[in-house]
Amino acid sequence: DIQMTQSPSSLSASVGDRVTITCQASQDISYSVNWFQQKPGQAPKLLIYDASTLEKGVPSRFSGHGSGTDFTFTITSLQPEDFATYYCQHYDNLLRWTFGQGTKVEVK
Amino acid sequence: EVQLVESGGGLVQPGGSLRLSCAASGFTVADNYMSWLRQAPGKGPEWVSVFYSGGVTSYADSVKGRFTISRDNSKNTIYLQMNSLRDDDSAIYYCARGDYFDHWGQGTRVTVSS
DSSP states (O other): OOOEEEEOSEEEEOTTOOEEEEEEESSOOTTOEEEEEEOTTSOOEEEEETTTEEOTTOOTTEEEEEETTEEEEEESSOOGGGOSEEEEEEEETTTEEEEOOOEEEEEO | OOEEEEEOOEEEOTTOOEEEEEEEESSOGGGSOEEEEEEOTTSOOEEEEEEETTTEEEEOTTTTTTEEEEEEGGGTEEEEEEOSOOGGGOEEEEEEETTTTOEEOOOEEEEEOO
């Protein structure tokens, strides 16, 4: 099974900061990585799919890059509503989905 | 507007059973992958099962042989029959649409405890 290693597990940042989260796959997975945001008491929300495509309605300060085994997720200018936990996720052709361990973005 | 509403969660003893429902509106479940996922307290989401158009199903190893996903097209609803429940099955259970999980329900809580 493919493992997704996400880092860091948490980070502290201020409004306006640039934030970057990484996800490494245990083998080449092409572009099949999605990124989710989850706020307390809410279901996860899809932000980016296929490594870099922004989901409809998601602000352009969110972006994703990468292919193969190394992927990054970036918030270019952190906003107050962006303090949340973020997850990478991989989907394989055997109909299985795997999430990373999550990154909690906290107020500095 | 796409909506997913889960129900059926609750408190059950180890070894017991529950059936969860996910009622969809704003789209047709038969035309989409439909999955169940769960999230234990303080943990990340975990994919549990998928029902793919055409009747194909798949399960996480942790629930294989104990859980069964099904679909009722006339009710536009998917189900998760959970048998032989264990303590580590306690979680909020969500249904989600598609292979990207672009829409999620609000979740239903399952607690397995004696």
